[in-house]
Amino acid sequence: MVIVMIEKIKIIEEICNDIEKAKNSEISAIFKSLIKKITTKIDKYIGDYPTFIEPVFLGENVRIGDDVLLGPNVYIGANSVIGDYVEISNSILLDNVRIGENIKLENCIVGQNSNFNFSKFSAKNSVLVGSGTSKEALKILNM
Numbered sequence: 001m002v003i004v005m006i007e008k009i010k011i012i013e014e015i016c017n018d019i020e021k022a023k024n025s026e027i028s029a030i031f032k033s034l035i036k037k038i039t040t041k042i043d044k045y046i047g048d049y050p051t052f053i054e055p056v057f058l059g060e061n062v063r064i065g066d067d068v069l070l071g072p073n074v075y076i077g078a079n080s081v082i083g084d085y086v087e088i089s090n091s092i093l094l095d096n097v098r099i100g101e102n103i104k105l106e107n108c109i110v111g112q113n114s115n116f117n118f119s120k121f122s123a124k125n126s127v128l129v130g131s132g133t134s135k136e137a138l139k140i141l142n143m
Contacts (some may be wrong), residue, residue, distance in 0.1 A: 008034040016111030
């Protein structure tokens with residue numbers, strides 16, 4: 001089961017690396033099959049008392065801010081940082097993602113090395129890739 005999840009994460013990484021050529025139907029199908037395979041792994045994280053609604057998978061060295069709600073069906077890759085007052089559900093965040101404060105993600109994929117260095121943002125049913133100080137700096141593909 002973990003091997004299948006890792007293979008699907010690799011496919012999602014490839015899609016995020018070339019988002020302009022991505023096909024909505026392909027992304028949606030992979031996303032739906034992967035969300036169903038998320039298993040709970042909350043061994044270690046840095047943060048004060050986040051709320052988890054399982055299943056939630058946390059990679060190595062994940063840092064979680066205050067008053068964060070994660071789940072259900074959330075995968076957060078290694079070395080990611082989640083800001084304060086964030087809500088994430090039914091979403092996949094690849095490795096090295098930085099999420100600012102007051103952000104809500106529902107049914108989203110966030111590409112590897114993305115950095116949302118801003119606050120007060122909400123996204124639903126989207127693939128989000130990029131870095132910047134505003135949502136305009138992101139590449140956004142609706143699923």
